[in-house]
Amino acid sequence: MENEQKKKRYYRRTIDLMFLFVLLIVYIYAFYKAFNFSMLPDKYVFMALMVAAVIYLILFVLALQRYPTWFVVIKRIFIVLLCALLGTVGFFLRKVESTTEKIATVNSTAQTKLFILTRSDSNxxxxxxxxxxxxxxxxxxxxxxxxxMKNLIENEVSGxxxxxxxxxxxxxxxxxxxxIDAxxxxxxxxxxxKATQEGFDEKVKTIHTFEKEAEQVENKIDVTEDVFTVYISGIDDAGSPDQMARTDVNLLMIVNPKNNHVDMVSLPRDGYIPNPALNGFNDKxxxxxxxGIQNSITSIxxxxxxxxxxxxxxSFTSVAQIVDAVGGIDIDVELSVCSYDESQNRTHDELESHEGQEVVCAQQGENQHLNGAQALVYARHRKTEGYGTEGRERAQRRVIMGVINKLLSLNALTxxxxxxxxxxxxxxxxxxxxxxxxxxxxxxxDFKPWTIHSLISDSGINDRQQVASLSxxxxxxxxxxxxQEEIHEIMNAYDGAKKLMQLKDFSFDLDNLYENTPAISDDPNLVWSSMSGVVY
Structure with missing residues (x-):
């Protein structure tokens, strides 16, 4: 009888130690991912490791003691749940890392894949x-x-x-x-x-895959210390955001990571500025x-x-998916708008005929909660008299701000x-x-709340001029x-963020408010609001 009890205890202890061995493997996997995941501060990973080590030590000690069967069952269930949690964390960290690399056109991974596609029915x-x-x-x-890829293909295949x-x-x-054939x-x-084109897998096939070593890019900006600028370009077309399309949303964000402050500048889509691609002639x-996006950057x-x-x-037509992904947004809605639901990927003919679409409404009011379809309807509307393009730009700014506020909130992880x-x-x-x-x-x-200050270009005027890209x-x-005043304001916001001016150094001349500020361009081809009424 005593021998049977010893065998049972030995068997139970062996099972417990096997559970702990599996947990150890999961520990190694999860913390390997965590330590190699550069988004997580090391201090948090070390804290988690210390807690995990204490838990493991307690479980190990418990495995060596005799306890009732119900306690042993609960202990094993706890280990299984802990393994599932840590495994999920490791998978999630890899997913975040992969997503970051996919979004960034420049990444730090060792290799990237390149594909050659042809039509599915091609020989x-x-x-x-x-x-x-x-x-x-x-x-x-x-x-x-x-x-x-062009160089590789030309070296391997002629003609x-x-x-x-x-x-x-x-x-x-x-x-x-x-x-084209490929x-x-x-x-x-x-x-x-693949994600934006319907029937992708049925229409094309991959005939060859190259691997390319990633180029090491020297980062001249320390985004944790230095002021930097980000140009947000939103196109109002379905499909990949790399396509040649007019930009309906043009936001310039001046980010000060030391002060956790962002100056967000909204530039009107019809702003009259030189177009470098057209010999510097003025254009919208x-x-x-x-x-191309680089031409817009140079212009600005x-x-x-x-x-x-x-x-x-x-791609601004994707705003519905993005807003839904963050659980909706809370923004001020300037006027009530109803339209057909265009939040789902459909063909142009289906959109024009409203086939299979429901009417979606966004109601006027402050702090309205909008889902993706409502946000898209509100962001695209411009037909109400007196509202027009300017109203649509205001709506699009509010939608983007709503998403940004969600991303900077404490609930972002959910x-x-x-x-x-x-x-x-x-x-x-x-x-x-x-x-x-x-x-x-x-x-x-060092999590601190961010402040966002909006600079809106509205001190200029609407006018009629010839544009370089149209007849x-x-x-x-x-x-x-x-x-010129609103351009001064933008330049001052950037200059002030860079210099972090001390109060004791502050001075100004009432007769010349811009004496100590950066000078705006003296290009004689520029047309300012003070020069309206004449077609140039």
Whole structure:
């Protein structure tokens, strides 16, 4: 009898030790991910490790003692739940890291994949079959990857023809309608195109995959200490945000990480500024992006007189998915709006015929809670008389601010998983992934509330002028002429953030308020609000 009890105790102890061995493996996996996950401050990881070690030690001691069966069962259930929790944490950390790399057009990973796609019904099944084929390459935001693939293909296959275009959305359309035979596309944009193009897996196939060593980018800006600027460009078209499309949302964010302060500048889409792609002739700001995101950045830098360090571009029709991912937003709604639901991915013909769409309304009032479909309806409306484009821009600013406020709130962790699912499909940025993680790590290390100050361009005037991108025969066109004062205000916000002026150094001259501030551009081709009434 005594021998049987010893065997039972030995058997029970062995089972307990096996449970602890599995838990140890899960510990190693979870904390390996945590220590290699640069977003998490080390102090939090060490604290978690100490707590985990104490728990493991207690469980180990308990495994060596005799306890009633019910206690042993509860202990084992606890170990299973702990394993599930730590395994989920490890998986989640990897998911966050992967999402950051997908959003960033510049990342710090060792390798990236590059794909060659053809139509599913094509007889091109391998890279050797590309001889004489027309291959599409993106020469916009992903030009480095395209150039790399072009050189590899030309070295392996003779007689190919390159078809360069600025965005993958158009190139994918060219591929599916037979205008090109193959498409070279990087891993980041492959996932984005797959998510935004209906029937992707049925229409195309991958015939070859390259691997490319990631280029090491020198980070000249410390985003945890230095003031930096981010240009947020929102396009009002479905599909990948890399496409050539007019920008309806143009926000310039001056970020001061030391003071946890953001100056958010809203630039009117019809702002009248020089377009570098058209020999510097004046054009609408929204049209500068038709020549690529970098052209818009150069336009704004030259006009406003401050550098733009990073950009983030979003497809504004994806706002519904983003708003739903953060659990809705609470914003002021200027007027009641009802329209057909355009929040789901549909073809252009379906949108025009309103096939399968329901009416969605956003009600006027302060601090209204909007879901994704309501936010999209409100952000796109501009037909009410007296509201127009300016009203739509105000609505879009409010929607973006609503999302930003949600991301900066203490509840952000509760919906971060949902946001990770949709963000890679609709957002791209040239901020390196290690810079993004450094910024988040810094905020988690010393979490403080952020303040946001909005600078709205509204002291200029609406006018009619010829624009470089449109025919003079149908002009002049509606534009917004900036005032010199509002440009001074933007420059002062950036200059003040950079200098962190001390109160004892503060002085001004009532006769010349801009004496000690940066000078605005003296380009004689610029047209200011004070020069309205004459078509230039």
């Amino acid at each position: 091109i099944d391998s890279i050797e079959d590309l001889q004489g084929a027309v291959i599409g390459y993106q020469n916009g935001s992903d030009v480095a990857s395209a150039t790399y 190919t023809q390159a078809y360069d275009y600025l965005d993958y959305t158009s190139l994918y359309s060219f591929l599916t309608n037979g205008q 498409l070279a596309i990087s891993e980041q944009y492959y996932g984005m195109t 700001l929204t049209h500068t992006s038709l020549h 830098e030259d006009f406003v007189g401050i550098p733009i360090d990073y950009y983030a571009r979003i 919906y971060i998983n949902n946001l990770l699912e949709v963000a890679p499909n609709f957002i791209i940025t040239n901020m390196p992934s290690d810079q993004i993680t450094s910024f988040i790590n810094h905020q988690l290390s 003079t025969e149908n002009g002049p066109y509606d534009v917004y002429l900036f005032s």
